[in-house]
Amino acid sequence: MRSCLRTQIKQQQQRLLKGVQHSTTRRYLNTTTTKSSHSSSSQYSSKFLASSLAIAGLTVAASLTVLNTQGSIKNDSTITITTSDENSAFQKLISPEELSKHNKVEDCWIAIDGKVYDVTSFLETHPGGVARIIKYAGTDATKAFRKQHNLELIMRQLTPNDYIGDIPELKPAVKTRKPKHHHRSRVIVVDEDEDDEEEFSPEELEEFARQERIANKPPLNAIFNISDFETVAKAVLPSSTWGYYSTGSNDEFSLRENHYAFGRIFFRPKILVDTTACTTKAVILGQEVDAPFYITAFAGSSMADPNAELNLLKPAARENIVHLVPTQCSYPVQEFVKHAEPQQTNFYQLHFYKRSEIDNIADVFQKVESEMPTMKGYFINVDLATIGNREKDAKFRSLDPSMLDELSKIVTNSQDYAPVTWEDFKEIRKKTKLPIVLKGVQRKEDVVKAAEIGLNGCLLSNHGGRQLDFSMPPIEVLAQSKKLLKEKNLDKGFELFIDGGVRRGSDIIKAICLGASGVGLGRPFLYAMSGYGEEGVERAIKILKTEMLRDMKLLGVNSISELNEDMVDISSLQFKGLNSDDRLYNVNYSEMPKVPFSTPAK
Template identity: 40%
Template sequence: MSRIISPEEVAKHNQKSDIWVIIHGKVYDLTQFLPDHPGGQKIIMKYAGKDATKAFEPIHPPDIVDRFLAPEVCMGSIDLEKLSHVKIEETEEDKQIRLAREKMPRLEEMYNSFDFETVARSVLKSDAWAYYSSGSDDEITMRENHSAFHRIWFRPRVMVNVKDVDTSTEMLGSRTSLPLYITATALGKLGHPEGEVVLTKACKTRDIIQMIPTLASCSFDEIVNAAGPNQAQWLQLYVNSNRQVSEKFVRHAESRGMKGLFITVDAPQLGHREKDMRQKYSQEDPDEISRNSTEVVRDQGAARAISNFIDPSLCWDDIAWFKSITNMPILIKGVQTAQDAVLAAKYGCKGIVLSNHGGRQLDFAPSAIEILAEVMDALKRENLDKGFEVYIDGGIRRGSDIFKAIALGAKGVGIGRPFLYAMSSYGVEGVEKLLDLFQSEFEMVMRFMGVTKISDITADMVDIRNIKDHFVANPIDYLSQTSYERMQPRGGSKL
């Protein structure tokens, strides 16, 4: 029988030499684990002798302690009755967020993806906003991902019967209502208590494919269990340096019905995400920093804390090994040149995702939409385009962006951040609303372009003569700019 421990007893163990914390109703002795915590010692020490569940939950899946720590570190269960009487003071940030949520616009007032981003900035905690919104270095690539779409113009056709428009398509053998999937994004619980399960539920009601991330806040099985009986899901994989861990995960994913394995290859190390880094550093104790200034390491925030396991030795030769352990179609996520797209096809992959990791890795890497046409041309020259599916992600914010990607050869597009912002602000209903907006916008563009089904969309419908001209004058995109920079929303409160 588990020992029942009072909060008063836990509070006595609050030193580096003897540290207990409460997580999900259990008391853990983390004294030996403290120096090895990937997120650093500071965050554990902050909750020494206290309940750390609120800080722990957004970053970690619920089963991670049992999977990685020895059973003997669990000292027993907390006395929940007594814990409920422990007063937790509302911080100034908590107060600001509570008031911002009370003043949120109604869901019906959300007219596009940028509206959700603007609201999310006001209702997310500072560390969550820093992690979700950060790009690498000067964030040039992150903004270019979106602005590159502005250099592509339409050639609309008229006098076509477009009364009935069908936006559905097939991706990796699964039927979907839109050529769109919710791509893998880490740490969903930073934005919503239910985390990635929120996205799963919305995908179920709107018949959309979800890519499940390796670094989800929810456990993999929690996400799969929330899906409908015929709901298509894909797995995004960060390859572990311990290949046995990756093999076990891949085999389990296949047994749970995943329809595709997307191996992320653009993260041999983390990009320099300064916004996330500054947020992590700002949480340090200023007095301790001044006393130990030569020992302070400005680590890479939430991103570094969850990704130390990723294998930097991953190479093309490893594709054969992955093909030996799974029958799932294998796609490479993070391709950024036509040469690597051709190699992926030659090594027997089912497809690729053109992606620069949302502008979070190498600044000045090209946007996916910019290189899409040349990738398709290279695959055709090598006779490798048949049955090889090309997807893109990064910067897609409108139904018109989706149309442009399909016209240039993409099978579908992945969208990440906008759904995190919709989830963080309005939960399942917010994600469903955003999907409805993309559906409506895409359908409208199809009508204006004179097409009634996906197969009618062709490359001659878009003008890409300026796609490589990075420094031409573009119209100011006020919606994007005001979401990215600080602005005055309704009521005059600062976002």
Template identity: 40%
Template sequence: MNHDTPDKLPKSQKWSGEEIGKHSTDSDCWVIIHGRAYDVTEFKAEHPGGSKIIMKFAGKDATETYDPIHPPDTLDKYLARDKHMGEVNMETVEVEHEADPDEEDRKERIKRMPILEQCYNLMDFEAVARRVMKKTAWAYYSSGADDEITMRENHSAYHKIWFRPRILHDVETIDLSTTMLDSKVDIPFYVTATALGKLGNPEGEVILTRGARKHNVVQMIPTLASCSFDEICDAAEGSGQPQWLQLYVNKDRAITERIVKHAEARGVKGLFITVDAPQLGRREKDMRSKFDDVGSNVQDTGGDNVDRSQGAARAISSFIDPSLSWKDVPWFQSITKMPIILKGVQRVEDVLQAVEMGVQGVVLSNHGGRQLDFARSGIEVLAEVMPVLREKGLQDRIELYVDGGVRRATDIIKALCLGAKGVGIGRPFLYAMSAYGLPGVDRAMQLLKDEMTMNMRLIGASSVDQLEPSMVNTRGLSMHSTAVPSDTLGLNVYDPLVNPPEKARL
């Protein structure tokens, strides 16, 4: 401890910037967050993003970097009260803003962005967001694993499914409502969990909450949200809006149990345990995005040394338990009465195992193409799984959901025809939020509703329960070499991987 300054100040006094600056060494490290000083000397070693980023702001104001990737209650939860050192006189603190050569150009692009009414589909929001988001945020949201083949396949797989419409059915009145885990919703999609909402919008995930509340769709709350869990719950409180929790399982099971029980106490209607992320995948766009000091070179995953110094994803992932296995399912069943759903199931054998274990549902998902490249699309797995469940008479024992690549209401209809209870949509709502805020999310959801009403009429179904396998042809789905129709919108929006320039390689 640096003895030039006292450990605490009287409540009526505030630290000066000069005094905070004296605590800037590895053995005596303080930072300023939202005008308050915190002693993070001992916490550095436990920080999921590593100690390097903390040392960069030792003795300085770290608020600007801290905000987008931390819920506001993080310090209250994880830093002992005696390490909260008191208020700082911010007039005496020199705030450093990192120079971003693209920022002025980005502000000009924002001035020229299309008006909201010019967005006619979810791809339009992605195209606008790509131009107006900060490069680091865009890289984090848009990146997929390795060569991003699975990420693209998630979308293109839907183009291999063709409709077999019925005619002369009364479709004057269309009912899109359904139930998911016994919650009644107005349309069969949900906002799936996506991390770090404040990278795209300063208000973060509560914008998605408000949009979902207006349209009566489910929001899945992410473990790695920028807003606190309680903030997101509070934004829905009193509305009857159903919410689910996506859970990354912590190595410390006491922490996991506390999170699960708190969620249940807040009225969360489903626990979605992520099972496809024992280690976060290699997302190269994110790694190149100048998050070049958001962590250390140590990742606690059984001795596997992975450089987490590049990329937001790896900077927030070290707490995830790679030892999670089927043997943990009974423990979860013992600590909660919430329905348990395994998120990230990718083959029929594991669905059957989930039925045997007595879980209430699975999400057929490859993590938005962000984990294992060359994993099959969720919709392809669904087409494989459902006939087996029906053959064994198990179709009513478990609810199936699918996510990844959904961009049109026709995609939703195809998934429901094949037996899904609903589909998860993530990135498109992030892009709508990042470009236009709540009005963007509202319009994106309304566009999907309008598309779905029209396409339900055209396929010959007046309600969700009329959608069944005979309405689709899936013969080309498992043939990965089969050509698909050229997807002009998708190809124009897709942001390809870029190799570093020759100069950087030398």
């Protein structure tokens, strides 16, 4: 049986390699300027190529560098990459003993393909990637780099100063492995010349199965709704990445309620109305768009696809919807927005790590407004006093026993942000003429305060259920807030937005009826990108537009301006026990992993 399994796996590896050689070589080499027809010095992105080839589980000889690289593909499919300082007579050599000393969160080195990198800064600035990297601290991470596509993010963020030196060949011949399900440890002899000695851990078998699912995923034209994208993403993403994307905080009541609340709102359609001129065009903060929904800001796009937020920016431009650009963008924001179309509408999401950032906000505004013309306003986070307890994410990542000690430090030491107050926002309002929207408002009284001090709007959000569990669903806060603003005569010129739980065009329409100017979606576009890249994001936008147009016609309206509270029945909205049995949503929901027990050694 083992022999048969090994044969099947190697056949799969060969199939994957053949496909990757064809598609990846064409993708990353054909986009460059070719100086000659054979092994000339064609420029290309070696880190993507090595990572993609290595997904097949095959040994690839590659030297990666964060400096400019040149290389060629030989007939034996071996990648050879040289750095611009290859002829230097003084290459610093790092001993395995020295490497092993740097194995902590605050001092983390890893080796990849014979080169040692200091990745400490990455760990400090991107909590979503910590656990995926820290287990390789002070060791050779080459195999993990080849197997885990999301490690590409590290290579992109490193600088030449993070390159420490070269390391002699390590000896990975015999090692003890603890499978993530806590079965007894096994000693595995890795001998590439003797197939009979090769064994596969549960993690490796799951990775082979995942690659098989990627190879056999449904074609894009088989995707009919947003939940279909989620189904595919759950199947093709590594479990740790899926856990990071899908998690809420604590017991995830808010995560689920964000969506279920839409199921407690019902339509009151008009009849005998001519809807042949129906359109989804709208105006958001003075900007004309083709639909009143937008791609909201989120971190971690590069774990879904190497092109990260570029997969969002370009379809948003083509479909003329708003893209809210995150502070934690995978690219430097100034460089990222250079890829935007001149007529495109972006808003900039900000939050404050340090007090000095609040005090110097005028400098930020000046830089944005002078160098980033597509940025038409600011959405500033106000729900980040600290990071929520994203327990499911931590459990998914801690299933590997070797990560438990380091993860316990990371999970318990929550990230605090600079305290910001109403008095601060009174001053911030004076520093720019562009619209300012508070992002993360969760009660109607705070909405009124924001309007009273001259801000332009509030994004009603509980951070996708990732911050304070049992925060109210944004759609419910919206209904309360719009009513209170009208009572106080503050609703004119003050715009409300929501995000969280949106999966259908009908959800967007319900929010517009209750007074929202725009509706944000985050995870749905991450899931579309995870399975299908830029094309997936564009299809997701088209699906939502089509659903909106169809439902508006069935509702008996021709324009966004005709949608109002008279078109919906919200009498059941506040009764949270009345959850609809939403099968499409529930089938994709991941339960909290249970605490694993060890299996006694036999």
